[in-house]
Amino acid sequence: MKIWGMILGGFPRSRYARYALRDRERGVTPFAEDVEAIDRASAQIIGAQLAAGFPVVVDGMIDWHDIFRPFVDAWRNTTVDGLLRYFDNNFFYRIPVFTGEPDPREYVLPRRILRFKEIADPASLKAVLPGPVSFAYMSKNNSGLSNEELAEKIAYILRDEARKAIDSGASLIQIDEPFLADIDATRDHARLAAELVDKIVEGVEDKSIVSIYFNIPESSVFEELLNTRAKYIMIDVVDAPIRAESLVKNIGFGDHTPVLGAIDSRRIIDDKPSFVENFLKAIESSVDEVVVTTSTWLDLIPFRYALRKVYVLGRIVEELAGRNGYDLYSIWR
């Protein structure tokens, strides 16, 4: 079995990145200085992942206030409202408000990929997008469209984002649908998500990941999502490990390559190899490739611990590959 490690998503901000963004908000530094500060901090984050031996890295998205905001800011007929708790975290996102059909003024990802791909070399960059179902259902929809219609409109914009990101040099497109793990998520939501993900990744299915975190989805939701053509499916196996194990053993990942969110991104204690190994053993006979990743984005823990988690993930993947004779994969094809 081939195994590799990867960080799922965004990073917390280093002290200097916090200061740079604070100064930007106060308007006390020229824009170029802020960008430089963010680039330095992102380079630090990318470097940590390279050192851990990951074939695909993220830039950390440290200038994103939440997963929706850069897209809301880049589109017409969208704005933000007050704060709402982001799932079960002590973290709040600004509620996107759709006042009409979203219409991109600019694209978010291509610039980022072009900006960071040289820093990421010899690894390759992953582009991360919010899922259209999470986006639509976690927003205020004053657009006059139904939530399904809105999600579809969002998906068309995200499809363009994905294509432009790939054209700019991204190796993987990740679409985050945490809403599907919510207790209110239904099979219909999953069906819609699968349909829309397929639209977004059309033509690049083998370079695409759907990720679900903060909880284990209901079986019916997960089964429906397995209909997507995206190659990789990520689940968070940390938050509810017993239910996760049951899902992995009883339903599995179908034809998809599993991405196991087995490194706890919400706690700072070092993860144990045995926990990850337990999940690997449960799937090793049915898959020829597995990705081990963090249970969610790392931005819910302090910066120093996020860097530590990168190291821990790299070490565990290497250790388990050696111990079990897995083929450790560290260079993107």
Place this chain on the structure above:
Amino acid sequence: MAGYEVPRKFPTTVVGSYPKIPPAMDLIKKRRSGDLTEEEFRKLIKEPISEAVKDQIEAGIDIISDGEQSREDMVVYFAERVQGYRPGDWVRIFDNVYFRKPIIVGELRWIREMIVEDWIYATSISMGRPVKGIITGPYTMMEWSFDLKYGDRRELIIELAKIIRKEIDELVARGARYIQVDEPALSTRPWREEAELLKEALDVIFKGLDAKRIVHICYGRLEKIIPYILDYPVDQFDLELKNSNFRLLPYLKEYGYDKELGYGVVDVHSLQIETVEEIKGYIDMLMKMDFIAPEKVYVDPDCGLKRLPRSVAKAKMKNLAEAAKLARREW
């Protein structure tokens, strides 16, 4: 409480926190940096407490708080005063705003009074009004801290509960009659196992306590958690209702809710000041649902008022108190 009689119907109260009144934030920073000793801090923080108390009295609130002027944050404040914690690094709450999520590194132990002095001072200037003793609950302390010591959530929450009980005992010994435990984290994980975990901790906190026992819960899937908490050993649930458009009320009725209700009727995240008529309308709506008596309804804001400008917070309290007065005549 001599000199002040809390109305029998629709008493008004607050959830606790109030906008920081200068120089409260400066004092907190100076205490942390060592420019002020705890003793000096306690002396100087009395001025903001006194202003917060004054605002509540002028607004017509019956059961007041000290405004939590000493507390930078509902978790960090206690973590700084309980043995076994160490200060954490910055974790983002929203945008570019952070809190220092504390870390549990040793066995937790109560070592000194944490909120008693502020409560005593607020009581001394409350003109007879009762002052709530308000403390962050064990579930929220656990969820909003990093744990490097226990690794077992049940063991950890019970240890936290023992510490909270000790502090509450100190308050009750000084005469506190209203004890509120804040549990905003509970509604974020609205599952039976989580509710049962907190119930065990509340048994430690409230068993045999000679005071009104209140738990405040807000912002989340309250309707999903309600069925699991109805048998909690408390006299009152204080709930956020306005922000969620009172969608919880039919559930309360359906589940045969029979405890007192802290009825959140003003939105603490909105600068718009609810009118007396609006708030009175919310009280009427509750009464017309006919599942709770006016004597069991405590009218208050959804949550702490700390994020509002002081003038807005005071205006909201004033209208709330006026509306309760009108409701008393009618119900």
